[in-house]
Amino acid sequence: MALVLIFLLAIRIFPATRASTLSSDLQALKDVKAAVDPSSIHSTTCLGSWDFAAADPCDSRSTSHFVCGIGCSSDDPLSRRVISLILDGSGYNGTLSPSLGSLTALQVLDFSGNSFHGTIPASLGQLTSLIKLDLSRNSFTGAIPDTISQLSNLSYLSVANNHLEGPIPSSIANLSTIERLFLHNNQLAGKIPSLDGLQRLSYFDASNNRLSELPLKLPVSLLQLSLRSNQLGGSFPQNLAQLQGLEVLDLSYNQFAGHLDSSLFELPSLQQLTVSHNQIASLGVPRLSNVESELVAVDISYNQLEGALPVFLANISRLSALSLRYNNFSGTIPYEFASKASSASKEVQPLMRLFLDGNYLIGEVPQPFLEVPGRFSASFIYNCLAKCPESFAFCQGGGQRPKSECPTL
Structure with missing residues (x-):
């Protein structure tokens, strides 16, 4: 009994240590x-x-x-x-x-998907152990604080879907460990700073902002680059040819003009190319066969392309979705497009989506198009085709252009 009393007394005098x-x-x-x-x-x-x-x-x-x-x-x-x-x-x-900023051991800070507002405090720059910072889908205003560049261990940064404005801080180039950078759906403006030093950057999305200029160099590590719906203009950037590992490129809804170089179609890993809603006037034809290209989807619609439809696109074996709608293409629909749409070859992926509406194409729809399975989705309306049977879905939803708009044969 004495031993039990001593043990109980010890517990009261020396309580178990609790974490704090x-x-x-x-x-x-x-x-x-x-x-x-x-x-x-x-x-x-x-x-x-x-x-x-x-x-x-x-x-x-x-x-x-x-x-x-x-x-x-x-x-x-x-x-x-x-x-x-x-x-x-x-x-x-x-x-x-x-x-x-006092939580200096913090490695992950994620407040996404709420209704936080006001500015992002500069004190976040003190969180030098931070690996992931996600403040997306809130209502933050003001500028991206320059102190974020002090987060030397950061690999993931998202401030997307807020109301941030001002320029992207040039010091963001100091985030040498960053792999994913998401700035889309804000009101950021001005020049995109140099990102060349971000040797690990794989995903960069700054779509739906007011950005007006691309940097001269981009990280060769990029896998996905999305800058849609900005104010980027001038000649189409030539430095994209350096991105040999790029898989997805979206530069749609900008103001790029002039020539789209063939090197873009020759990128060995590119799977999705979207450059619609620009002012592109011509396409370069690749020097080499594109049969081994990884391209699956190409959208060059709503530009200023003219002349014959680019047949080389029909020779891309993996391509299954192509949109060339609302350009100024003329001439007949090449048989190669019809052949690819009806292909049953194991080596060639058939075209499953083909949109040629809103051009000045003439002649008749090639016969193989009339025999493709029901999975085929397309539109050939608002052209100058002599015959487009309305019994087929790709001829429905609108007629052809008035003869007054069509080229004289």
């Missing part, structure tokens, strides 16, 4: 919650479970009070650091507390 959050990290977490409108915090959400009065967020035994959102280190149980902060997309409405 570093005091500065704990205060930062409190500030993060305090900056959010309480009316947008519901009891079933991550922030709704944060009860600092009841438990310590880094204590593994406090899961009933901190059910999600916070990840902590385990190396020092007496002074644990917050290493991840991932909020659910529950529509939190508030601002970002500058105290976030």
Whole structure:
């Protein structure tokens, strides 16, 4: 009995050590919650479970009070650091507390899919251990803070789908470890800064902004490049030929003019090419056979191309979707397009989508088009075709051009 009393007394005098959050990290977490409108915090959400009065967020035994959102280190149980902060997309409405900069061990910060507003605090530049930063799909305004360039370990950055404005900071070129960079759907303007030093950058999307100039060099590591719906203009960029690993390119809805060089069709890894809604006037014909090209989908619609349809496109074995609609092409529809659409060869992917509407094509629809399976989707309307049977879907939805608009034979 005496031994039992001594043991119980020892427990009261020397209680079991419990994990605790570093005091500065704990205060930062409190500030993060305090900056959010309480009316947008519901009891079933991550922030709704944060009860600092009841438990310590880094204590593994406090899961009933901190059910999600916070990840902590385990190396020092007496002074644990917050290493991840991932909020659910529950529509939190508030601002970002500058105290976030105190979470210097943070590796992941993800507040995407909410209603955070105001500016992105410059203090985020203090999070030098950060690997992923995702603030997308919120309502942030102002500029991208220049201090983001201090995040020397960052591999993923997304501030897409906000209301950010001003230029892309030139110092973003210092993010030497960045692999994915998403800036789309904002109001960013001006020149895209040099990205040549970003040797690991694979995915870059700055679509739907007001950007007006491309840099002279782009990272050769790029796999996907999307700059659609900007104000980019001038001659079509020649430096794209350097991107030998590029798989997806979308430069649609810009103001590029002049010649589209053949080197673009010769990129060995390119699968999707979209340059519609520009002012391209001519295409270069590749010097070599494109039978081994990886191109699957090509969209050059709504430009100013003229002359005969480019037959070399029909010789791309993997190509299954092609749109040349609303240009100024004339002449007949080449038999090669019809042959590819009806192909049953295992080596050649048949054309499954072909849009030639809105040109000045003449003659009749080649016979093989009338025999392709029902999976074929196409449109040949609003041309100058002598005969386009309305019993076929690709001749439906509108007639041909008035004779007054058609070339005189």
